Amino acid sequence: MSTRTYSDAVDSLNSLQSNAATLEALRASGGRMSEFAIPEMLEYLQRIGYTPEDLNRLNVIHVTGTKGKGSTSAFTDSILRRTKPDWKVGLYTSPHLVAVRERIRINGAPISEDQFAQYFFEVWDRLDNNTTRKFPSTSLKPAYFRFVTLVAFHAFLSLKVDATILEVGVGGTYDSTNVVPKPVVTGVTSLGIDHVSVLGRTLREIAWQKGGIYKECVPAFTVNQPEEGMTMLKERATELRASSFEVITPTADLEKIKLGLAGHHQTQNAALAVAMSRTFLRLHASTTFDDPLPEPFVEGLKRTKWPGRCQSVPDPKSTNTTWFLDGAHTIESLNACMEWLVSPDTALRADTRRSTRALIFNCTGGRTGSALLGVMLAKIGEQLKVHNSTEESAKFFDQVIFCTNVTYSSGTFKSDLTTHAIPEDELAALKTQKDLASAWSTLLPDFPATNIHVLPSVESAVKVIRELEEQCDNEKKVQVLITGSLHLIGGVIEVAGLSDAAL
Template sequence: MDQITAILDRLLALHPKEIDLSLGRMQRLLKALGSPEKQLPPTIHIAGTNGKGSVTATMRAMLEAGGKSCHVYTSPHLVAFNERIRLGTDGKFVSDAKLLEALYACEEANAGEEITFFEITTAAAFWLFAENPADVLLLEVGLGGRLDATNVIDAPLATVVTPVSMDHEKFLGNAIAEIAFEKAGIFKRGCPVIVAPQDDEAQSVIERQAARLKAPVHWFGQDFSAYADQGRLAFQDEAGLYDLPLSCLIGNHQVVNAGLAIATLKAANLWPGQQAAAEGLKSINWPGRLQPLISGPLIDQCPDGVEVWLDGGHNPGAGLSIAAFMGEQEERSPKPLYMISGMLTTKDPIGFFRPFVGLARHVSTVPISTTMTARDPLELAEFAKSAGLDATPCLSIEKAIADIVACALEDCEPPRILICGSLYLAGEVLAANGMPPE
């Protein structure tokens, strides 16, 4: 066992629950560390159910194209824990040596007190961000917002709310309005809020919470808009119309994410200019989101003509976006769609699978080995059937691909394979295919 794995295992054992939303433990540890949260670079705080990571990656690409250095905090990781912390000093994931230094510092300062894994590792990220210079910190909420461990900063440049939908109901509530209230918990007095298109219930909550804090709100569709126009991205606000390349991230929902990123940088007075924004939109790196897999050990077992797509989306909102994209692909180039899916027990599989009814021919459900909270493939297959899909459990990703290829060869139709349902599963696929994030 390497040193990073050993200390992460120790930190995981400091609290009996993986998730226990509270700010008290985090505030205690940060104080013991010398309050690194008060020494951070200017910060943009990002909450929401879907699209947080894509919006963050888009902002980073545009800022870096404009010459700014960015610290970035996201979760979960796909393959290695280091992916959660990107340092603006070199634009790369934190090195093993620096990560170990930060984790040891937090372990010592915590002195064995009860604290969740996310809280203590977020404290380690803040320690690193305070110790290393950067122009901007892009800070993604872990879960919810109001009581999330990241919500200890006093005056961010801007706060962002991506689309809110049902997810993590056990911790955030069983209604969109309740979940939106938790997301809006990151708003700070007078700090601009940039908001993606929302359900009426979520919009009402966001509007009320922003008004309470006198936080100016920039609404997608009212104060700014973004849309695809003849293969280009059109962004419009009160300053005018920008003609930009489409995001290199795939899917119509990425048009909204790009628009949200642009509006946020403008509201935060960090707009790098149209040329840098254009360069950034063409160079975004955010794996595991409608990512085509072209080569690698998993793909080598497929005959010519087989398409393989990977997406870590795992809730009903993500299911709608992914299914919409797969429907567009079917119209453009008809191929039978086969799904391979693994999911966590905390997710809503029926809500995720339902948009694929009439689109997917079959679902192969697989185990996920990198988490203790994965659904059993047999149980997940039953959920897929309840949603209206044909489904069977499978022992592994490799076996699922082999079965799909064999079935498709019998029908002489090269299939389109979608691997989906969990970021943990996406990480396992990227690792098995020799494609760890960079």
């Protein structure tokens, strides 16, 4: 290649994306595509010049779970940075919202475009220059997520981080992050029951996967879980010879803190982050605290930011418009989203009673859209009663928009947001979006058909919102909920010009 820019790196990375069928098989397997998943990752690691033991220098806090793992990772990162301001703290998460480099952060900020390009092509070239493979089935280059994981390892080692918070991509046992021989601490967030029916796996199977990040002589943490899942996590901790197994519950003091991330469900994630941080600091930095919630921890919890999760963003172009962003994509997470949204602190504030509300929604991955929409509407009804609102759940939204995750009206994606996860024929026919619109009409037969929009792009959806703003008088507020997909949220942030406010 004649140039080695960030754009070149993203284009090269996109060439490694798996197609829709492969991704669906990966989701259904819980991350185990084959018995070679970890051996292949170790092979790639060796080909770029590292041993598994080298990864121990990253001083890893390894986090997995069905829901809340990203938020827990963000809380942990924020706590460590406030407690040890002289440290260099690495954070690896997925997916990204707007730019792929968001996945690799140093002290809370994504690495720069130049840094990403540098580390990306160093990994790329090492794989090109060392093609010796132990397993004939191993491709010359790994798929998208594995490659980014290698880039993250290389970047963190090159930058000599003092601590790394490492979020699992899918599952745990066979995830590409699970090649660190001895993390300092491991933690499993909530196991979502709805994943059992959606993915056709038992809770024991899900817990077995997640518990695979537990390691010999390493403390193992989790939160309250359904009995079947908890039993399996205990068994995994014993089997893998963890040094301890502890179930974390929120304390009364923690409940009183106004966390940087909205939503009552975040208290549990914050509690796990506090426990893992305390143990990490004791083991790695010989730092102990008499106070159950030291002031740096409290400050870290208050100042945690994690875009796209129960996030309210005032529109920088329209003072009367507020965007509510939440990447909820399961039954449980949508319930949590509605608890946050339909409350006096959010959509039911006294100064927003004359609001026009819109929903922008999409879902992928074979999930049943009608079930998700039904859960959403039922929870809205519950919340309106809880808060003694006279509003009707059927009329909570004035406009609903079902669009694809395609960024622009031209049918193209922003390069960082390009996806091969949806079959092209399905995308072109707007099959998912039409199914969602049909489900909405079935759930709410009296909802005006003219207020239901099926659109081919995020840009088309944002255009409807801008037209809605023009129709409202100066006193009327516009509230827009975007949910169902983090990829959708990333597209809205990009197209609506919310990056400075949201990220």
